[in-house]
Structures are given as C-alpha cells and as structure tokens.
Amino acid sequence: MIIPDTKNWTWVLQRQCAECGLDVSAVRWADVPSLLRANAASWCELLSSGVRLRERPRSDRWSVLEYACHVRDALRLLDQRLVLMLTEDDPVYDDWDQDRAAVDDRYNEQEPSIVATDLGIAAERAATRLDGLTDDLAGDAVRRSGRRADGTRFTVETFGRYILHDVVHHLNDVTTPVGPSGTGS
Secondary structure: OOOOOOOOHHHHHOOOOOOOOOOHHHOOHHHHHHHHHHHHHHHHHHHHHOOOOOOOOOOOOOOHHHHHHHHHHHHHHHHHHHHHHHHOOOOEOOOOOHHHHHHHOOHHHOOHHHHHHHHHHHHHHHHHHHHOOOOOOOOHHHHOEEEOOOOOEEEHHHHHHHHHHHHHHHHHHHHOOEOOOOOEO
8 A cells, every 4th residue: 555645845945855866956947947848758758668667666656657647747736836826826726635646546547658648748838837937036927926725835936846856756766776665775
C-alpha cells in the first residue's frame, strides 16, 4: 500500500533538496519554463521506453506510469493555479489529494502514450504561460499570490519553482534505484 506523503515540501523553496539535488532558489527564473519543457521531454522518452512502466519497485512506491500521471496532473494544476493568481486577488485553491487522484483516476491503468502526450501538452501550456512572466522578476505578475487551503501562500514565482522541484524530484524517483529502505541505493 502506498502511504500518503504528508510532508510539507515548501522548504525546497529555500534550500537544496538532499534527495534529488535540485536547489530551485539557485535556478534563474527565466530558465524555469525551459526546464519544465526539458523535464517533460525526459518523461515522454521514459514513457516510450516500455521498461516496466506499471511495475512498482516496492509495494509502497508508485510505478513509473503512476509518477508520470502525477507529474502530468501537477503541471495541469500549475497552469490552473497560475491562471487564478493572475486573474483573481489572492485566490484560495481547492485541496488536491494526489494519492486519491492516483486511485480514482487509475493511474497505473492509463495508456503510457496518451499520458506522455498529455504530460507534454500540460508542460508546454504551463511553460508558455510562464514564458510571458520571466522577463521581469520584480514585476507585478510574478508577485501575485494565492493560497492553498492549508494557508500556505505562494506567489507566481514560488509556485512555478515549487512545481519545478516536484517534477524534477519525481523524475529522480523513477530513475534512481530504490534500496530496501525506500531511498536511492
């Protein structure tokens, strides 16, 4: 059984992630869209490889396909929340139970080629929206904010960086061997 991850990952906005190595605070804001696109291309390549996409490395870890579906949905969420932040004043986002989504949407039963296409589209849509906001980090648009239902506040910039970490981290999850403790070998 997959045990839901209840950690608050917002700390990745301030320091390097020890698990995947990414330090989103050191990433140039203007590079975030291209990094999202490059990450999506890596996912699409992985999904077309056919290598044990539905096999869970351990009973408590998602399969490559399940992670890919999660990444696709996180990118869709990024775009939806960006639209809210850019068009509304301090919106509050609906909760997203990613573990429930994996079960309800039957992530591991989805067609990998369709997931790859949809993931690529979601990444391009979000990256294109961010492209228009990367010229001026001090601009009003990147400072617009919204809140999760738990009260955590994001700006357009911090949410873009947060999702960048998420998608990079999950690619690392599926490309790093899993040891018996659930960590990389």
